[in-house]
Amino acid sequence: MTTTPVPDPVSDPVPVVVVDDHAMFRSGVRAELAASGAGQVEVLAEAEDVDSAVRAISTHRPRVVLLDVHLPGGGGVEVMRRAQGASPETRYLALSVSDAAEDVIGTIRGGARGYVTKTITGPELVSAVRRVADGDAVFSPRLAGFVLDAFAGSIEVAQVDEDLDRLTEREREVMRLIARGYAYKEVAKELFISIKTVETHMSSVLRKLQLSSRHELTRWASDRRLL
Incomplete structure (x- = not known):
């Protein structure tokens, strides 16, 4: 099986697919990554829903996917589930307007390596992408607390409201x-x-x-x- 090359920590740009259902936001992310991470991140493709995301990931086999949590067709967790077989080495960084505990924890349990909110700056996002590509887990500080609480048992995620x-x-x-x-x-x-x-x-x-x-x-x- 062919595998995606791991980018060099310093010199190689990280291949990325941006998944979000807002075209203006995708354009903004692309522009921020280009301005803040020249030579560090390369956006290969964009996608707007679950089906187009799975196609883009299967075609381009990116190292990292910037993934919105809420998408037409099933959401970010569904993207990760369906794309796993086609690109098993791809890593996912959730980039969402939502910082609710159930979204954060559900997305991490679905397979994401990190979760940041859309208030993140361009340089911070570039750093987060690079760190996820290198195998780190990346969270905004408040969101990391949700994950710790969940695995400590103080948040009952399984209970559906x-x-x-x-x-x-x-x-x-x-x-x-x-x-x-x-x-x-x-x-x-x-x-x-x-x-x-x-x-x-x-x-x-x-x-x-x-x-x-x-x-x-x-x-x-x-x-x-x-x-």
Whole structure:
């Protein structure tokens, strides 16, 4: 079986595939990696959903995949599961707007070597990619605590919250940001969607959860350790 060459820690660029369902965000990541990591990271391809991600990984066999957690067609864990046979040596670094415990822990258990949020700077992202390529595990500081708590048994990840399960992946993203106090305009900017779309998702969230206000939503999310 042919294997992907391991990049030299200093000189060889790390081959990367960027997986995210927002074209503007993928372009931004590509630009940041080019500006901050010239000669250190090479973006081979981009993908927007599970199927296109699996195809790109199977075709290019990248050393690292920058992987969003929530994707059309099944999410980042499904990408890792389906691509494992075609490119077993590829490593995955989750890059997500979500820093919720269940997303972090579920993604790591699904096979990712690290998890960072989209507030990361370009140089930090280049460093994280290089470290994952070299076999390190990379986490934002707060997220590392979630993983330690999970394996210590203080977070019960297996328990599925029936209320949360009613929400779509996009509704969960909107819900978490609103619950943290983001304005609709800020949510729209963060998720690359319109303010009207944010309002629509928020109405759906409140209806499905049988809540009547942002204050109730914040309390609901806090009780479930989603903030």
